[in-house]
Amino acid sequence: MSWPGCSSSGGRRSPSIRRCSVPVGLVREEPRGRHRFYHLQPALLAEVSQWLHPFEHYWNQRMNALADLLDEENET
Known part of the structure; x- marks a missing residue:
C-alpha cells in the first residue's frame, strides 16, 4: 500500500509510522524526552x-x- 509522501527510506522495507500515519491523522505522536509514544x-x-x-x-x-x-x- 502506498500513501502520498510515504516511501521506504534507509534500506527499510516498510515506511515508518511517523512518516505515514501521523500526517494523515491515524495516530498521534507524543514526544517525551528521547522517546516517542504513538496513540491510535x-x-x-x-x-x-x-x-x-x-x-x-x-x-x-x-x-x-x-x-x-x-x-x-x-x-x-
Whole structure:
C-alpha cells in the first residue's frame, strides 16, 4: 500500500509510522524526552473501517470458497 509522501527510506522495507500515519491523522505522536509514544485515533480508524465494510462481505465469500476448495482437494 502506498500513501502520498510515504516511501521506504534507509534500506527499510516498510515506511515508518511517523512518516505515514501521523500526517494523515491515524495516530498521534507524543514526544517525551528521547522517546516517542504513538496513540491510535479511533475516530479515524472507524472511518476507515466503514469505508472497507462493503468489501468485507466479498472477501469473506472468496476466502470461504478457497477454504472449501482446499478441503475438497485434501479429501481426495
